[in-house]
Amino acid sequence: xxxxxxxxxxxxxxxxxxxxxEAALASLGLSAIPVIERRVTxxxxxAAIAFAGSPTVLIDGADVTPGTVPTGNLACRIYRTETGTAxxxxxxxxxxxxxxxxxxxx
Numbered sequence: 001x002x003x004x005x006x007x008x009x010x011x012x013x014x015x016x017x018x019x020x021x022e023a024a025l026a027s028l029g030l031s032a033i034p035v036i037e038r039r040v041t042x043x044x045x046x047a048a049i050a051f052a053g054s055p056t057v058l059i060d061g062a063d064v065t066p067g068t069v070p071t072g073n074l075a076c077r078i079y080r081t082e083t084g085t086a087x088x089x090x091x092x093x094x095x096x097x098x099x100x101x102x103x104x105x106x
Contacts, residue, residue, distance in 0.1 A: 001030070001033055001060060001098070001101065002059075002060050002061070003021055003025065003033060003035045003036065003058070003059055003098075004035070004037075004057070005018045005021060005035060005036070005038065005056070005057050006038050006049065006050075006054070006057075007037070007038075007054040008039070008040055008075075008076075009039060009041070011054040011076065012087065013054070013055050013076075013077075013087035014055045016055075016087070016088045017088035017089060018035055018055075020057075020089060020091045020094055021035045021057055022035050024091045024094035024095045024098060027095060028095060028098060028099075030098070042074070043073065043074060044072075046071060046072045047070075049070070050070045051072075052065075052069065052070050052071055052077060053073070053075050053076055053077025053078075054074070054075065054077055055077065055087075055088055056068075057094060057097075059097045059098055059101045060101050063097075064093050064094050064097035065079065065093065079093070081093060
């Protein structure tokens with residue numbers, strides 16, 4: 001399994017997204033899986049990957065929020081979480097996305 005946090009330079013929420021992804025993996029007993037932090041530096045980079053704003057969390061290349069449309073813009077992102085809007089996905093959203101990817105692989 002590959003977990004990536006894609007973000008633009010100086011994104012205030014990228015570290016929080018990274019921490020939530022690591023905590024989600026730990027809660028599932030998967031803390032040996034590294035979370036890869038990747039900077040998106042140009043619109044061309046953003047268009048070439050599944051970047052939907054900063055930070056974007058991908059599980060095996062799929063966004064943690066189903067139905068998310070990638071963008072070619074170097075912009076911030078807002079998530080709808082179980083506790084309201086936030087600048088990064090919640091641990092529970094990431095846990096659910098990991099579970100969905102795991103279920104799809106079996």
